[in-house]
Amino acid sequence: MPESVNRIYQGDCISVLRQLARRGFQAQLVFADPPYNIGYQYDVYDDHRDKQEYLQWTRAWVEAVLGVLSPQGTFWLAMGDEHVAEVKQICEAAGLHLRNWVVWYYTFGVHCTKKFSRSHTHLLYFVRDPKRFTFNDREIRVPSARQLVYADARASQEGRVPDNTWILRPPDGPEGTFAPEQDVWYFARVAGTFKERAGFHSCQMPERLLERIILACSHPKDVVLDPFAGSGSTLVVAKKLGRRYVGCELSPQYVEQIQARLKQTRCGDPVEGPQDPLATTPPSFVYYRKRLQLDRDELRQAFREVHEGYSLDRVLADPVLTARLSEECSRRGLPGTLSDWLRELLTMRKNKQLGVPTEKTFRLPAQQLDPVLDAAEVAMARLRARGWTGLDAVLCDPLGCWWFDRIARSLAPGGTSLEYRWAAIQLRKRARRRRERFKKASLPRLNLKAFPLEPESLKQVPCRPAVYALQDGSGKHTFYVGETVNGHARLERVLRTLDAWRAFVPSAKRWRVELAEVEKGKTDVVQLQWVLRRKPPLNFYGEDVLPG
Ligand SMILES: C[S@@+](CC[C@H](N)C(=O)[O-])C[C@H]1O[C@@H](n2cnc3c(N)ncnc32)[C@H](O)[C@@H]1O
Numbered sequence: 001m002p003e004s005v006n007r008i009y010q011g012d013c014i015s016v017l018r019q020l021a022r023r024g025f026q027a028q029l030v031f032a033d034p035p036y037n038i039g040y041q042y043d044v045y046d047d048h049r050d051k052q053e054y055l056q057w058t059r060a061w062v063e064a065v066l067g068v069l070s071p072q073g074t075f076w077l078a079m080g081d082e083h084v085a086e087v088k089q090i091c092e093a094a095g096l097h098l099r100n101w102v103v104w105y106y107t108f109g110v111h112c113t114k115k116f117s118r119s120h121t122h123l124l125y126f127v128r129d130p131k132r133f134t135f136n137d138r139e140i141r142v143p144s145a146r147q148l149v150y151a152d153a154r155a156s157q158e159g160r161v162p163d164n165t166w167i168l169r170p171p172d173g174p175e176g177t178f179a180p181e182q183d184v185w186y187f188a189r190v191a192g193t194f195k196e197r198a199g200f201h202s203c204q205m206p207e208r209l210l211e212r213i214i215l216a217c218s219h220p221k222d223v224v225l226d227p228f229a230g231s232g233s234t235l236v237v238a239k240k241l242g243r244r245y246v247g248c249e250l251s252p253q254y255v256e257q258i259q260a261r262l263k264q265t266r267c268g269d270p271v272e273g274p275q276d277p278l279a280t281t282p283p284s285f286v287y288y289r290k291r292l293q294l295d296r297d298e299l300r301q302a303f304r305e306v307h308e309g310y311s312l313d314r315v316l317a318d319p320v321l322t323a324r325l326s327e328e329c330s331r332r333g334l335p336g337t338l339s340d341w342l343r344e345l346l347t348m349r350k351n352k353q354l355g356v357p358t359e360k361t362f363r364l365p366a367q368q369l370d371p372v373l374d375a376a377e378v379a380m381a382r383l384r385a386r387g388w389t390g391l392d393a394v395l396c397d398p399l400g401c402w403w404f405d406r407i408a409r410s411l412a413p414g415g416t417s418l419e420y421r422w423a424a425i426q427l428r429k430r431a432r433r434r435r436e437r438f439k440k441a442s443l444p445r446l447n448l449k450a451f452p453l454e455p456e457s458l459k460q461v462p463c464r465p466a467v468y469a470l471q472d473g474s475g476k477h478t479f480y481v482g483e484t485v486n487g488h489a490r491l492e493r494v495l496r497t498l499d500a501w502r503a504f505v506p507s508a509k510r511w512r513v514e515l516a517e518v519e520k521g522k523t524d525v526v527q528l529q530w531v532l533r534r535k536p537p538l539n540f541y542g543e544d545v546l547p548g
C-alpha cells in the first residue's frame with residue numbers, strides 16, 4: 001500500500017487504523033505513547049477520564065493496532081505508573097507476548113513535595129509471535145561492565161545488549177556525576193533548551209530512545225507505525241533510519257507541525273541527542289572525578305610486575321597487558337579503577353618518576369600497520385569530536401578504548417585492538433617528526449587524478465605510495481585525507497567498508513577520490529599539507545598533528 005505509508009493521518013487512531021486494516025496495510029513495528037490519563041494538557045485531547053472509560057478505550061485502540069500489526073510484528077507501549085498493570089493485562093489478553101518490561105529512568109521530572117517525584121516511564125515490549133520476531137541485537141550493543149571496569153580482554157568485543165533499565169541521565173552519584181562502572185546511556189531527556197526539541201509538544205520522546213527501539217526491532221524499509229504521534233519524533237527517527245513510517249494524531253495543529261518536521265528530515269540524517277551511534281558517553285566522569293591519592297610505589301611495582309619489559313605505551317595499547325595491570329592493582333588494594341592507575345602512570349612518566357626501564361622494543365611491520373592507519377586516525381577524530389581530549393585520554397579510559405576499537409574495526413575490519421591502538425600511537429609519534437620535516441621540506445609537484453570511488457576506477461590505481469582525498473561527488477567537500485604505501489589496497493578497503501564511512505558523512509550520496517602518487521617517504525608530509533589546506537572532518541586535528 002505505497003500511498004498509505006510515509007505520511008501522518010490526522011484523526012482518531014482507532015478509526016484510521018481500522019480503515020488501514022481494511023486496505024490490507026501492515027506495520028512491522030508499532031511504537032505507542034498514548035496519553036497516560038494523568039490530566040496532562042494537550043491541545044485537543046482531554047486527559048482526565050474515568051478509569052474504566054480509559055481502560056475501555058485502551059482495549060479498543062490496542063485491538064485496532066493488532067488489526068495492522070504484521071504476524072511477526074513488534075509492539076512497544078509507553079505508560080505511566082497509574083495504569084501500567086492493567087494495560088499490560090489488556091495487551092496480553094489481546095494476544096500479545098511480553099518480552100521485556102523496560103524502565104526508562106530519567107531525572108529532572110516535576111518535583112513533588114507530598115510524594116516521591118516521578119522519574120521513570122514504563123516501556124512494555126511485546127511481540128505477536130513469541131517464536132518469530134525481529135531483534136537485531138548487534139545494532140544496539142553497549143560496552144559491558146567487564147570491558148569498562150576490568151578492561152577484561154576476554155570480554156566480547158561486540159559489547160552487550162543493554163539492560164532492561166534504560167538510564168537517560170547520569171544518576172546523581174555522590175560526586176554529582178556517574179561512575180565508570182555504571183553501564184549507562186548518557187543521553188538526555190528532551191529538555192527545554194535542547195536542539196532536538198521541536199518546541200510544540202511537551203511529551204517529546206528522545207530520538208536516541210526511539211533509535212534503540214527502531215534499530216533493534218525493525219529492518220530498513222519496514223513500516224514503523226505510531227498511533228499517537230504527538231511531536232512526530234518516532235516518524236522522524238524512522239525516516240532517518242531508512243524505515244517507512246505512518247503516524248496518527250488527533251490534533252490538527254500537531255499534524256501540521258509534524259509535517260513540517262518530516263519535510264526537513266532526510267534519510268541518513270544523524271539522530272539527535274548527545275549519543276553518537278559510534279561514539280557515546282563523553283568521558284566527563286574521568287575528568288570530574290576527584291584525583292585519588294595513590295601509593296606510587298605500589299603502582300610502580302604493579303607496573304613492573306606486568307609490563308613484560310615493554311614501554312607504558314605498549315601496555316596502554318594492549319588489552320591483555322592492561323587487564324593484567326588492572327588485576328595486579330586490585331590485588332595490591334590500590335583504590336580507584338584502571339583509568340586512575342593508567343593516568344597516574346602517565347603522570348609519573350611525564351615527570352620522569354616512573355623508574356621502570358623499557359627493555360624491549362615493540363614494532364609492527366608496515367604491512368600490518370599501514371592497513372589500519374586511516375581507521376585509527378578517523379577513530380581518534382570521532383572521539384575528539386565527542387569530547388575526548390586526546391589519545392592518552394582515550395587509552396586510559398576503557399570506554400574510550402571500546403569506542404575507539406569499534407570505530408576502527410568498522411572501517412578496517414580484521415585488525416586487533418593492539419594494532420588499531422598501536423597505529424594511533426605511531427601516528428602521534430610520527431606527527432612530531434613530520435611537523436619538523438614539513439617546515440623544511442620543499443613539496444613535490446604532484447600529478448592529481450580524480451575519479452569516482454567505484455570498483456571500475458580502482459583498476460587505474462597502482463599498488464604504490466599515494467596520498468588521497470575522499471570527497472563528495474562534486475569534489476567540493478573533502479572528508480578525509482589519507483596516506484599509504486599501497487594506494488590500490490587502501491582504496492579497495494575503503495570501498496569495501498564504504499557503509500561504515502558513510503555513517504560519518506550520511507549526507508554524501510556519491511563519493512569520489514582525488515589521488516596523487518607520491519615518492520616513498522614523502523606521503524606523510526604531503527598528507528599534512530592537504531590536511532592543513534582542506535581541514536577534513538575525519539582527520540585527527542590533534543595537538544600532535546597540526547604544526548606549532
Ligand atoms: C503522549 S503524547 C505522544 C508524544 C509522542 N510520543 C512524542 O514523542 O512526541 C500523546 C498524543 O496522542 C494524541 N492523541 C490522543 N488521543 C488520540 C487518538 N484517539 N488518536 C490519535 N492521537 C491521539 C495527543 O494529541 C498527543 O499528542
